[in-house]
Amino acid sequence: MKNIEITESIFEHFETFIPLSENLKSELEKRLKHIVFKKGETVLNANQICTESYFINKGILRTYFLKDGKEISEYFCGIDEWVNSPKSFMQRKKDIYYIDAIENTEAYLINVNDLVYLFDNFPEMERYARLSMGSVFGHLMERITSMRFTSAKERYNHFQKTYSAIYHRIPLGMVASYLGITQETLSRIRAEK
Amino acid sequence: MKNIEITESIFEHFETFIPLSENLKSELEKRLKHIVFKKGETVLNANQICTESYFINKGILRTYFLKDGKEISEYFCGIDEWVNSPKSFMQRKKDIYYIDAIENTEAYLINVNDLVYLFDNFPEMERYARLSMGSVFGHLMERITSMRFTSAKERYNHFQKTYSAIYHRIPLGMVASYLGITQETLSRIRAEK
DNA sequence: CACAACTTTTGACCTATATCAAATAATCAT
């Protein structure tokens, strides 16, 4: 059955960081809910507190914020990744980030209260969170580096590597704002060679 | 006695995230070692694995890497902050980062093996790590934003806010590379108004 | 305290990328 397959893929993800007991598996299973978003659909509005985190099974979600009325893409998430508005989710307060669906997307969600329950009762979940954050941490550092001493073209190349599985499915304008360059510049970079 | 005072300041730091049992306190006390670095001294070389994390009590440490033979400052750490080479420390492998002392610095260090021992035996330490990483996470995201759609001057202002306690003690050249601009540009920004 | 070795400032000039404007091209809804 399909739900089972999908849950399996989350379990596999967890197991790259921690061993999962049968008990924890069943507690997770109880709390993970399947959800579908249509292309273009808003997942989170900036005026809301983010109370859910989404583990993507299919499609792409994007986090962005508004600057001078324009959407600035913060990051993109594809299969086997978690998306939320980090500060909002962990500190239960509003933040500037919106989340929307770039493609028709399927995901599993967990509510923040359920996650806290798991943290309180399964120390290995704390470890999972620490370790998985660690790997995202590395990406953020790389991105900061890439943002400083590299040309627009090098940044685009770096982006293609980082998002090799999905970069070609993301509209140009969104990529440009993610990279901190204008659409026009990105269009010219793509036109070269 | 001085050592006790300093240890207290680390404990206070931990207690902003988790309650500390007497047992955990004494286990920490056994493992934290006091260390002193002279201005300019190298704390970590890029060709080494980073096996220690430093909690600063006085002074400033800097993390940097080399690009085209030039030092690019990655971040600065002052009082009550942890410094290490993140990937190297957590994954026990070499990375590109050096650490050095910008001022005469005093710190407490913990060895990675001791930290792992604490993670294994005190689940609240896992929680501490998760929560404290969370706050650094927020700073990294802000920095990425600041790096994209803001002018050199705005970035410098943002830097002054982020590092309000120590920004004036960091040499201009190091600040410039941290911000991703040249020394000359930063010098001109400072000269204005 | 004086010289060497850095660090910061100043000036002249150049280049990557932004801006503004308009023409195509692609996508969507009826």
Place this chain on the structure above:
DNA sequence: ATGATTATTTGATATAGGTCAAAAGTTGTG
């Protein structure tokens, strides 16, 4: 399909910040 939106490309021009070079200022050490 067909016109309306929305996204992308192309062109002309402007500018923030880079590069190179040299002067001035600061710091440390015998």
